[in-house]
Amino acid sequence: MLDIKLIRENPEVVKNDLLKRGEMEKLKWVDEILELDARWRENLRKINQLRKERNRLAVEIGKRKKTGETIDDLLAKSNEIVRGIEELEKEVEELRKRIDYYLWRLPNITHESVPIGKDDTENVPIRFWGKARVWKGFMDTFIEESLGKMEYEALEWRPKLHVDLLELLKGADLERAAKVSGARFYYLMNELVILDLALVRFALDRLIEKGFTPVIPPYMVHRFVEEGVTSFDDFADVIYKVEDEDLYLIPTAEHPLAGLHANEIIEGKDLPLLYVGFSPCFRKEAGTAGKDTKGIFRVHQFHKVEQFVYAKPEESWEWHEKLIQNAEEIFQALEIPYRIVNICTGDLGYVAAKKYDIEAWMAGQGKFREVVSASNCTGWQARRLNIRYRDKTHEKPKFLHTLNSTAIATSRAIVAILENHQTEEGVVKLPKALWKYTGFKEILPAHMKERCCGE
RNA sequence: GCCGCGGUAGCCUAGCCUGGUAGGGCGCCGGCCUGCUAAGCCGGUGGCCGCUGGCCACAGGGGUUCAAAUCCCCUCCGCGGCGCCA
Numbered sequence: 001m002l003d004i005k006l007i008r009e010n011p012e013v014v015k016n017d018l019l020k021r022g023e024m025e026k027l028k029w030v031d032e033i034l035e036l037d038a039r040w041r042e043n044l045r046k047i048n049q050l051r052k053e054r055n056r057l058a059v060e061i062g063k064r065k066k067t068g069e070t071i072d073d074l075l076a077k078s079n080e081i082v083r084g085i086e087e088l089e090k091e092v093e094e095l096r097k098r099i100d101y102y103l104w105r106l107p108n109i110t111h112e113s114v115p116i117g118k119d120d121t122e123n124v125p126i127r128f129w130g131k132a133r134v135w136k137g138f139m140d141t142f143i144e145e146s147l148g149k150m151e152y153e154a155l156e157w158r159p160k161l162h163v164d165l166l167e168l169l170k171g172a173d174l175e176r177a178a179k180v181s182g183a184r185f186y187y188l189m190n191e192l193v194i195l196d197l198a199l200v201r202f203a204l205d206r207l208i209e210k211g212f213t214p215v216i217p218p219y220m221v222h223r224f225v226e227e228g229v230t231s232f233d234d235f236a237d238v239i240y241k242v243e244d245e246d247l248y249l250i251p252t253a254e255h256p257l258a259g260l261h262a263n264e265i266i267e268g269k270d271l272p273l274l275y276v277g278f279s280p281c282f283r284k285e286a287g288t289a290g291k292d293t294k295g296i297f298r299v300h301q302f303h304k305v306e307q308f309v310y311a312k313p314e315e316s317w318e319w320h321e322k323l324i325q326n327a328e329e330i331f332q333a334l335e336i337p338y339r340i341v342n343i344c345t346g347d348l349g350y351v352a353a354k355k356y357d358i359e360a361w362m363a364g365q366g367k368f369r370e371v372v373s374a375s376n377c378t379g380w381q382a383r384r385l386n387i388r389y390r391d392k393t394h395e396k397p398k399f400l401h402t403l404n405s406t407a408i409a410t411s412r413a414i415v416a417i418l419e420n421h422q423t424e425e426g427v428v429k430l431p432k433a434l435w436k437y438t439g440f441k442e443i444l445p446a447h448m449k450e451r452c453c454g455e
Numbered sequence: 456g457c458c459g460c461g462g463u464a465g466c467c468u469a470g471c472c473u474g475g476u477a478g479g480g481c482g483c484c485g486g487c488c489u490g491c492u493a494a495g496c497c498g499g500u501g502g503c504c505g506c507u508g509g510c511c512a513c514a515g516g517g518g519u520u521c522a523a524a525u526c527c528c529c530u531c532c533g534c535g536g537c538g539c540c541a
Binding site for chain 2: 395
């Protein structure tokens with residue numbers, strides 16, 4: 001949510017940003033807010049005057065009652081004023097609701113370094129890492145998508161899609177999951193279960209080392225938390241609701257971690273607060289019909305390790321870079337080639353002021369695909385959730401900044417590992433960093449092994 | 456789930472029975488005093504507004520009243536006891 005003072009004092013700043021985002025229909029909201037706000041303040045001034053008079057009369061009545069004087073004239077006057085107040089209060093309440101309606105639906109102000117663009121085709125790749133294994137047939141798109149700035153190894157054979165590897169390795173049962181729960185669910189099985197847990201523990205350890213506090217949060221939260229951290233559009237498209245309860249299944253640990261300090265005033269000396277959350281994530285994936293329907297790339301449920309930071313405003317941009325750096329280190333250790341993309345205004349979403357994605361090269365699909373998303377939400381969530389800080393107890397509390405970034409989302413990391421680390425025979429060679437967590441170094445196709453996970 | 460007690464500023468607390476518009480302490484900030492430190496004294500320390508002035512705020516919502524922290528109703532949270540249960 002934006003500060004209404006920003007709209008009052010610099011409506012042009014807000015409008016220009018809406019233009020950058022391509023939110024044309026919301027431009028007139030700004031003027032609408034200004035007008036409603038002016039009326040709201042005028043009414044508030046009148047109410048305050050009337051209340052002052054009512055309070056004066058109430059005191060007078062109290063005094064007269066003590067001395068036994070008659071109070072009928074004062075009662076009549078007071079009653080009249082009270083009626084006037086009630087009328088104005090209704091108006092003020094109505095105005096407030098309308099202002100809040102708009103205010104809660106305006107996007108965050110973007111950072112100046114965010115590229116301007118209409119949709120995801122205009123996101124800007126800013127750096128590349130790793131040596132991609134690229135099948136000849138994907139070479140043209142690879143060169144284009146990596147701007148020719150990335151190392152690669154040309155493959156004569158065509159790497160398999162992760163969905164085919166899952167079958168070959170007996171790593172997931174998608175058909176039966178569809179029977180039991182529907183499309184976009186999966187039974188993860190055999191070595192892939194161990195791999196999933198290994199990835200989680202690996203990412204957690206990396207961040208604990210860096211001073212992040214590990215957290216397993218509640219997997220369901222109240223509505224006010226979801227309203228605080230997301231835009232209203234996301235409710236319909238991503239969030240599952242528990243029937244007859246004020247509870248929502250979390251689509252990411254970001255949400256309960258943001259709610260953790262709702263309505264609190266943090267001492268400045270305690271900032272930044274660094275958390276690394278681990279949780280399952282539940283997403284409806286409505287509005288993505290037909291996209292990524294095969295395999296486990298886009299699913300209703302997965303595990304995620306998430307970085308979450310509460311920072312002072314003047315330090316938040318620095319932390320944004322650190323969060324993406326942390327995520328990069330994890331993917332480097334997993335030996336997954338990737339590019340970093342600066343998400344453009346048209347693809348940014350309402351919450352973030354700036355967002356970097358890590359897009360991993362998927363050797364089987366021949367595409368870069370999103371595996372990590374790192375956002376600086378500046379004060380947008382903090383204002384909605386009322387999370388403030390101050391350095392001295394006598395100071396006026398200020399809203400802090402919140403940031404979040406994936407450390408690892410297991411389903412997508414598994415896709416990246418399967419596609420990039422497969423051999424022509426269908427063996428998946430695990431990166432060294434995971435060995436101590438998995439206890440095995442490679443995953444063999446079912447026909448090549450005696451049994452799962454054993455000697 | 457049931458019964459009892461509670462929720463007042465960053466923290467601790469008074470006021471509630473008997474309605475008259477929130478008082479004290481800690482911490483913090485500024486000032487005074489002081490050879491220095493400590494102590495002491497004075498003032499400040501939630502939100503909103505068109506800000507020399509006001510209004511609002513006592514877990515949240517509603518009601519009664521000229522007037523509600525106070526009386527009534529509902530909800531939430533905490534603590535204690537009982538019940539049930541991995």
